[in-house]
Amino acid sequence: MKTLLTLTTRLIAGQKWSFLRGLALSFLVLAMGAALLGLSGWFVTAAAVAGITGLGLDFDFFRPSAGVRGLALGRAVARYGERLLTHDATLRALADLRIALMDGVARRPHEEQARLRGAQALNRLTSDVDALDGLLLRLVLPFLAAGMVQLSALLMLWWLEGLPIGLAVFLIYLVGGGFGLIWVARAARHDARAAETALQNIRRRALETMRARADLAVAGQLEAATAQTLAEVEADALARRNLEALDRRVAAVISLTTALAGAAALAIAGQMAMAGQITPARAAVGLFVALALAESLMLLRRGMAEIGRMQEAGARVLALTDTPERTEPENPRSAPDPTAPLLVARALSFTRPAAARPVFTNLTLELHPGETVFLTGPSGAGKSTALAVLAGLMAPDDGELMLAGQPLAHWPEAKLRSMLTMVPQRSQLIGGTIAENLALALPMGEDLPDAEAWAALRAVALDEVIDARGGLGALLGEGGTGLSGGQSKRLALARAALRKPKILLLDEPTEGLDAETARATLTGLRALLPESAFLVVSHRTPDLALATRSIPLG
Numbered sequence: 001m002k003t004l005l006t007l008t009t010r011l012i013a014g015q016k017w018s019f020l021r022g023l024a025l026s027f028l029v030l031a032m033g034a035a036l037l038g039l040s041g042w043f044v045t046a047a048a049v050a051g052i053t054g055l056g057l058d059f060d061f062f063r064p065s066a067g068v069r070g071l072a073l074g075r076a077v078a079r080y081g082e083r084l085l086t087h088d089a090t091l092r093a094l095a096d097l098r099i100a101l102m103d104g105v106a107r108r109p110h111e112e113q114a115r116l117r118g119a120q121a122l123n124r125l126t127s128d129v130d131a132l133d134g135l136l137l138r139l140v141l142p143f144l145a146a147g148m149v150q151l152s153a154l155l156m157l158w159w160l161e162g163l164p165i166g167l168a169v170f171l172i173y174l175v176g177g178g179f180g181l182i183w184v185a186r187a188a189r190h191d192a193r194a195a196e197t198a199l200q201n202i203r204r205r206a207l208e209t210m211r212a213r214a215d216l217a218v219a220g221q222l223e224a225a226t227a228q229t230l231a232e233v234e235a236d237a238l239a240r241r242n243l244e245a246l247d248r249r250v251a252a253v254i255s256l257t258t259a260l261a262g263a264a265a266l267a268i269a270g271q272m273a274m275a276g277q278i279t280p281a282r283a284a285v286g287l288f289v290a291l292a293l294a295e296s297l298m299l300l301r302r303g304m305a306e307i308g309r310m311q312e313a314g315a316r317v318l319a320l321t322d323t324p325e326r327t328e329p330e331n332p333r334s335a336p337d338p339t340a341p342l343l344v345a346r347a348l349s350f351t352r353p354a355a356a357r358p359v360f361t362n363l364t365l366e367l368h369p370g371e372t373v374f375l376t377g378p379s380g381a382g383k384s385t386a387l388a389v390l391a392g393l394m395a396p397d398d399g400e401l402m403l404a405g406q407p408l409a410h411w412p413e414a415k416l417r418s419m420l421t422m423v424p425q426r427s428q429l430i431g432g433t434i435a436e437n438l439a440l441a442l443p444m445g446e447d448l449p450d451a452e453a454w455a456a457l458r459a460v461a462l463d464e465v466i467d468a469r470g471g472l473g474a475l476l477g478e479g480g481t482g483l484s485g486g487q488s489k490r491l492a493l494a495r496a497a498l499r500k501p502k503i504l505l506l507d508e509p510t511e512g513l514d515a516e517t518a519r520a521t522l523t524g525l526r527a528l529l530p531e532s533a534f535l536v537v538s539h540r541t542p543d544l545a546l547a548t549r550s551i552p553l554g
C-alpha cells in the first residue's frame with residue numbers, strides 16, 4: 001500500500017489543481033446521478049398520487065420535469081469535464097513519470113545499465129507506467145468520490161426521510177460494497193499479475209526472437225521460440241478470461257447490495273409513509289437514491305481488480321526513479337593542468353560487487369599527448385574492465401587515478417566526457433542516417449559540418465564506402481544495421497574522433513578488419529588527432545607495430 005500512496009502523491013504533485021477539480025466533478029457526477037433518480041422517483045410517485053387523488057390539475061409538472069432535464073444535462077456536462085480534466089492531468093503526470101524513469105535508468109551504475117535488457121527497459125517504460133494510469137482514474141479518485149457521495153446520501157436521506165433510512169442504505173453499501181471490492185482486490189491479484197507477466201513476456205520474447213532470428217534459424221530453434229511466445233499469448237488470454245469471470249461475479253455482488261439497499265429503503269420508508277410520517281412521493285426518494293448509489297462502486301470495481309498489478313508495476317517504477325542523484329564533486333577542476341600527464345593510474349585494482357577475486361590489481365600507467373599505448377593480456381584478463389575504470393564508468397577499489405593532474409573522481413561529468421572518450425568493444429549505432437549517427441558525438445543541438453564528418457570518415461577509411469552508399473544522408477536500419485561488422489566499428493571510431501578528446505580509449509578497434517584496413521584506420525586516427533593520447537586494447541600482433549609502448553595486464 002505504501003508504494004501506491006507514494007506514487008499517488010507523486011502523480012498528483014505536479015497537477016494538484018486539475019486533480020482537485022476532477023475530484024469535485026467526479027463527486028458532482030455521482031451526486032447528480034443520485035439526485036436525478038431521487039427526483040425522478042419523487043416526480044413519478046407524486047404525479048401518480050396526484051392522479052389517483054384527483055389533484056392532477058393542481059400538480060406542478062413543470063418545475064420537477066425541468067429539474068430532471070437540468071440534472072440529466074448537468075450530469076453529462078460534468079462527466080465530460082471530469083473526463084477531460086482527469087485524463088489530461090493523468091497523461092501529463094505519466095509523461096513526467098516516464099521522464100523520471102529514464103533519468104533514473106541513466107543514473108544506474110554502468111554495468112547494471114548494460115545488464116538491463118532492451119525489452120526489459122521497454123516494459124518498465126511502457127507496461128509498468130501504463131499499469132499506473134488506473135491508479136488515479138480508476139482507484140483514488142473514484143474511491144474518494146464514492147466515499148463523499150455515500151456520506152452525502154446518508155446526510156440527505158437523514159434530512160429528507162430520517163436517520164434509519166440513511167443509515168440502512170449507508171451500512172448496506174459499506175458492508176456489501178466493501179465485501180465485493182475487497183474480494184475482487186484479493187481474488188484478482190493472481191490473475192492480474194499473471195496477465196501482466198504474460199504481456200511483458202510476450203513483448204520480451206517477441207523482441208528477442210526477432211533480434212536473434214538468424215542464430216535461432218540456423219540452430220533450428222525458430223519454431224520453438226515462436227511457440228514459447230504463443231504460450232505466453234495463451235497465458236495472457238487465460239488470465240484475462242479469469243478476470244472477466246471474476247468481474248461478472250463481483251458485479252453480481254454489487255447488484256445484490258444495491259437491491260438490498262433499495263429493499264431496505266423501501267421497507268422503512270413504506271412503513272413511515274403508512275404511518276403518515278412522510279408522503280409516498282418522499283418515500284420513493286430513498287428507494288431511487290439507494291439504487292443510484294450503485295454507480296459509485298462500478299468504476300471502483302475495475303480499479304480494485306488492478307491493485308495487484310499496480311502495486312508490482314509501481315514498485316518496479318519506484319526502484320528506478322529513486323536512483324540516487326549523481327553527486328558532483330565539490331571543487332571541480334575547470335581546466336586541465338598542461339604540465340601534468342594526461343592520465344596517471346597507480347596501483348589500481350577493481351573488484352566487481354560480490355565477486356571473490358579482483359578483476360585486476362596493480363594497474364599502473366601514464367598517458368602523454370600524442371602517445372599510442374597498448375594494453376595487452378590474455379582473453380578475460382580484465383582489459384575491457386580496466387578501460388571502463390579508466391573512463392570513470394566504474395570506481396576502482398584501490399589505487400590512484402588522476403586526469404590532467406586532478407583525481408578523476410573530482411572532474412565534473414560534462415568536463416570529464418569532453419576530455420576523455422571510449423569506444424567499447426561492441427559499440428552501438430542507431431537507426432537513422434550516417435550523419436545522425438556521427439552527430440551523436442556532439443553536444444545536443446550542435447550542427448556537424450559536412451567537411452568534419454567526411455574528414456573523420458576518411459580517417460577510418462570509410463569515406464569511399466559511405467560515398468558509394470549515398471553519402472551522409474544514407475539510412476541505416478534499426479540499431480545501425482546495414483553495414484558490415486568492420487564498417488560499423490569504423491563508423492563508431494569516426495564518431496568518437498569527432499569529439500576531439502584529449503584521451504581516446506579504444507577496445508579492439510581493429511576487430512574484424514583486414515591487416516591493411518586496420519593499419520589505415522589506426523594511422524588515420526593518429527593523423528586526425530595528433531595531440532591526443534590513445535590507449536588501445538588489441539589482440540592483433542600487427543597493430544603493436546604502431547604502439548609507442550605496451551603495458552601487459554594479468
Ligand SMILES: Nc1ncnc2c1ncn2[C@@H]1O[C@H](COP(=O)(O)OP(=O)(O)OP(=O)(O)O)[C@@H](O)[C@H]1O
Pocket residue numbers: 111352359377378379380381382383384385386
Ligand atoms: N558484466 C560483467 N559481470 C560480471 N563479470 C564480468 C562482466 N564483464 C566481464 N566480466 C568478467 O570479468 C573478467 C574480465 O573481463 P574483460 O571483458 O574485462 O576481459 P578482457 O581482458 O577484455 O577479455 P577479452 O580480451 O576476451 O575481451 C572476465 O572474467 C569476464 O568474464
